[in-house]
Amino acid sequence: MRYIVLPLLILLMLAGCQEGDPEPAETEPRWVRTATLTANTAATLSLTGVLRARYETPQAFQVSGRIATRHVDAGQAVRQGEVLFTLDPSDLEEALAAARAELAAAEASLAVAEADLARDRQLLEKDYLSRQAFERSELGVREATTRRDAARARVAQARNALEYATLRAEADGVLIEVSGEPGQVVGVGQAVARLAQEGPREVEVNFPARLRPPETGELLRDERRIALTRREVAGAADPASRTWRARYRLEGPLEERGLGDIVEARFPLAEGEVAGHFRVPVAALDERGDGAQLWRIVEGQAQPLAVTVARITREHARVSGEGLEAGEAVISLGTHLLTPGMAVRPLEEKGTP
Secondary structure: OHHHHHHHHHHHHHHHHHHHOOOOOOOOOEEEOEEEOEEOOOOEEEEEEEEEEOOEEEEEOOOOEEEEEEOOOOOOEEOOOOEEEEEOOHHHHHHHHHHHHHHHHHHHHHHHHHHHHHHHHHHHHOOOOOHHHHHHHHHHHHHHHHHHHHHHHHHHHHHHHHHHOEEEOOOOEEEEEEOOOOOOEEOOOOEEEEEEEOOOEEEEEEEEOOOOOOOEEEEEEOOEEEEEEEEEEOOOOEOOOOEEEEEEEEOOOOOOOOOOOEEEEEEEOOHHHHOOEEEEEHHHOEOOOOOOEEEEEEOOEEEEEEOEEEEEOOOEEEEEOOOOOOOOEEEOOOHHHOOOOOEEEEHHHOOOO
16 A cells, blocks of 8 residues: 555655746847837939949950950940950961862862863764753852852851951940950850940939839939939839839030949929838838838837838938838837847836836
8 A cells, every 4th residue: 555655645746846836937028219200291302323324235256265365444445446355366267267278179169160061062062962961061060159159158257257356346435344354265245344335324213113213303413403304214113122223314414423423313203102201210121021121019019011112311211111100119229130029118118117
């Protein structure tokens, strides 16, 4: 009997110990700093753009080969016809020599066929040769002539290919990019430089996906204002950046500005486009996901809200999104540490029960 009672006493003692253990304390909420959404009332939209040339064309060889020499660098101004690169001409010279030899053989064959035809004509006049044999001689001359013409065409192609081994600038302009290097093997059409041709300049601007690029605007340059006229808009919004790419033509001269410079442009907005934009601190933006988002406090928990960024400055960002309201508080610091459903409390409540 005592062998049964002893195990029961041990089990009762263990159960009593478990019931007496204290429950783990709940995780304390994280203190976070918040900021208030400020409605945007501006009737214009200021964006940064990039100064571009109207025509930017890639420079590429029309034949493949290994680059032998490079004569230019990025940012260098060039004139039409100026040498940019050259290819190793060894194989192309051999191809031209082979084509010329083939042409010489074809011309010799034609000379023999013409001599045979002249002799057969004399024999035919004396009835020493049949009409059928004479016609075969005529066909031989035609065939030799065709081969000679084909050989001449191949010589012309080989000569052109040798000329294509020297890449020349197709127009006056500035090389905004140079990627080819001596020793590099390039294929037909592979770009080794990009030429911004002289002529009209344009401004490339990316607009938020919810805004259609307006037809006009102005470029801000110190105290000057240069009118902009929309020339083209991308056929679809960029899925990665959620923006529309637009090109604007400058309606006035722009001095002391280089290609690729960042410029500021301003565009008029319709009343419906102005509504729904809010200003928040830059630190409030969280871009860890597929796009920008803000964090709100909902019933003591951090919850993300996807937004579209219209403009970013050093301190503030202008955003829009469904569910945003003026005066609403959003988490403005440490958003990269938040996770959906995390318990948080605003610092404004610190010290209150």
